[in-house]
Amino acid sequence: MKINISITDDHKMVLQGIQSMLNNTPEIKVVETYETAQETINGLEKQCPDVLLLDINLPDINGIDLSKQLLKKHSDLKIIALTNFEDISFVKRMLKQGVHGYLLKNTDKLEILEALKTVLSGELYLQKDIQKKLINQTPKQTFNNGLNIKLTRREQEVLQAISEELTTHEISEKLFISPKTVETHRSNIMLKLGAKNSVGMIKIAIENDLLT
Amino acid sequence: MKINISITDDHKMVLQGIQSMLNNTPEIKVVETYETAQETINGLEKQCPDVLLLDINLPDINGIDLSKQLLKKHSDLKIIALTNFEDISFVKRMLKQGVHGYLLKNTDKLEILEALKTVLSGELYLQKDIQKKLINQTPKQTFNNGLNIKLTRREQEVLQAISEELTTHEISEKLFISPKTVETHRSNIMLKLGAKNSVGMIKIAIENDLLT
DNA sequence: TTATTTTCAGGGGAAACCCTTAAAAATCCT
DNA sequence: AGGATTTTTAAGGGTTTCCCCTGAAAATAA
Numbered sequence: 001m002k003i004n005i006s007i008t009d010d011h012k013m014v015l016q017g018i019q020s021m022l023n024n025t026p027e028i029k030v031v032e033t034y035e036t037a038q039e040t041i042n043g044l045e046k047q048c049p050d051v052l053l054l055d056i057n058l059p060d061i062n063g064i065d066l067s068k069q070l071l072k073k074h075s076d077l078k079i080i081a082l083t084n085f086e087d088i089s090f091v092k093r094m095l096k097q098g099v100h101g102y103l104l105k106n107t108d109k110l111e112i113l114e115a116l117k118t119v120l121s122g123e124l125y126l127q128k129d130i131q132k133k134l135i136n137q138t139p140k141q142t143f144n145n146g147l148n149i150k151l152t153r154r155e156q157e158v159l160q161a162i163s164e165e166l167t168t169h170e171i172s173e174k175l176f177i178s179p180k181t182v183e184t185h186r187s188n189i190m191l192k193l194g195a196k197n198s199v200g201m202i203k204i205a206i207e208n209d210l211l212t
Numbered sequence: 213m214k215i216n217i218s219i220t221d222d223h224k225m226v227l228q229g230i231q232s233m234l235n236n237t238p239e240i241k242v243v244e245t246y247e248t249a250q251e252t253i254n255g256l257e258k259q260c261p262d263v264l265l266l267d268i269n270l271p272d273i274n275g276i277d278l279s280k281q282l283l284k285k286h287s288d289l290k291i292i293a294l295t296n297f298e299d300i301s302f303v304k305r306m307l308k309q310g311v312h313g314y315l316l317k318n319t320d321k322l323e324i325l326e327a328l329k330t331v332l333s334g335e336l337y338l339q340k341d342i343q344k345k346l347i348n349q350t351p352k353q354t355f356n357n358g359l360n361i362k363l364t365r366r367e368q369e370v371l372q373a374i375s376e377e378l379t380t381h382e383i384s385e386k387l388f389i390s391p392k393t394v395e396t397h398r399s400n401i402m403l404k405l406g407a408k409n410s411v412g413m414i415k416i417a418i419e420n421d422l423l424t
Numbered sequence: 425t426t427a428t429t430t431t432c433a434g435g436g437g438a439a440a441c442c443c444t445t446a447a448a449a450a451t452c453c454t
Numbered sequence: 455a456g457g458a459t460t461t462t463t464a465a466g467g468g469t470t471t472c473c474c475c476t477g478a479a480a481a482t483a484a
Contacts, residue, residue: 065376069424152461163415164277165408167439180464187441196377197471198411198440203375206418212281364429379471392432399473409439410472 003027003116006043008034009055009082014105018053021109028116037061044074051078051116053103056094068097078119091130096207101125151192151210158185163202163211215239215328218255220246221267221294226317230265233321240328249273256286263290263328265315268306280309290331303342308419313337363401363422370397375414375423 005028009015015033022028031049034040037058044052052070056063067079080101081094091102100119103112104127111127118125151159154175161171168186172179186198195201205211217240221227227245234240243261246252249270256264264282268275279291292313293306303314312331315324316339323339330337363371366387373383380398384391398410407413417423 061376072424154462162411164273165412165415167409169439177462178464180466181462183441184462184464187443190441197379198409199374199414200377202411202414203377203418206415212284366430381471389430390432392434393430395473396430396432399475402473 002029003051003120004029004031004049005051005053005116006030006032006034006040006047006049007053007082008037008040008058009053010035010058011055014055014082018112021112025109025113028113037066040066041069044070044077048074048077050076051080051119053080053082053112055082057083064093064097067094067099071098080115080119080125091126093207095124102130103127104130151189155185155189155192156210158182159189159201159205160211162186162198163205214241215263215332216241216243216261217263217265217328218242218244218246218252218259218261219265219294220249220252220270221265222247222270223267226267226294230324233324237321237325240325249278252278253281256282256289260286260289263292263331265292265294265324267294268302269295276305276309279306279311283310292327292331292337303338305419307336314342315339316342363404367397367401367404368422368424370394371401371413371417371422372424374398374410375417 005022007015007018007030009018012035015035019030019033022030032043032047034043038061040052040054054063054067054070056067058066061069063081063083067081070077070079078100079098080103081091081099082103082105094102101115101124103115103125107115107127115125157175158171161174166174168179168182171182175182186201189195190197190201193201193204195204217234219227219230219242221230224247227247231242231245234242244255244259246255250273252264252266266275266279266282268279270278273281275293275295279293282289283291290312291310292315293303293311294315294317295302306314313327313336315327315337319327319339327337369387370383373386378386380391380394383394387394398413401407402409402413405413405416407416
């Protein structure tokens, strides 16, 4: 039995590169390649591979949402995130969504094979350097980006209130502070969580169990 | 071993009523009563009962959020929702949060005892009439309120886009429709989900697995 | 052909979001 | 105890987005 894999990447070159790297490997078969998130979603409907190598910097949908979506539909699918992005916080978010591996794009053939076998055996695959980074994470050194989110007591209260559909003004009355202060907090929370608006804020908050 | 229960209700009369109904029952002990959500949260920190009879129409926090919160902190706690509210959709949302029973307030002593025993044995307790309603639910008869949410194809797309932190304008471009149309959809979605704003929308959407 | 869905508009008010600046207040450090 | 840091507070002032109401015409579906 061959291992069926599909690849999604918006750069044709990357697509080609990986494909040629893998195509002369007898135990691997690249069944499909996609260039957008939407293509991938549609494609997997018809043909779901064993493993999907997924670039997570796609134009249409972000990698976190996409992998979440795909995994929900295809519970047996293994996803290996593929990216140049070495941001640890991002890795964490991906893993939290249930992604099975995380590869940087400057990877050689051997490592890809290794990764494929690892995830197929049900284990998590992380590259050495990413592993190191994850381990060397003293809670200090992630400050404002991504996971490992440290909200202050007050920010936590404001976040909670926002999640309860209160308006800025209502929150200010509830906490006995000025609306302007609430705005400041809201905006700081968004910065810390990396959200574009309240909706993103609440999404990330829920994902990361920030709501009591 | 007595069964320790606490009661939360903002109407003193109800509090009194239930308490007197239960106090001359040897196997039950009412350890605390609370009148607000906040009191309850604080109170359970010190003294967590076996079962909490919880009115879900409290002034400060809504029942769904509150029970979710309490259950997260006190995983062994059983909660029986207490309400006049016969809305099936609401019942469903409560159950989804992990509430163990749902009692209407016009309940007699026997039924309360029955409910307490049932939830303590780990089962779900629902009153006969609510059970009936749940069963007789043809997918038709819930239209605009609460659970059993039926979003149209387009609404689903708009919801998804909103959850991806896109603005109305961005969504309109993505879906090739007018911003005004997007607004209409947004507003219809909020109506269907019973949300006050986009934040509530996304919260409910996530709770109910409406996002792909 | 009714019902539902999708489309769109005008117009207005509220709320959110952004940027900057900054002063108390609480907390931490040695 | 005294300075350093973080947190909390707040304002001014502007832009954008959201939310609400009404009304209505196509396009689809039942």
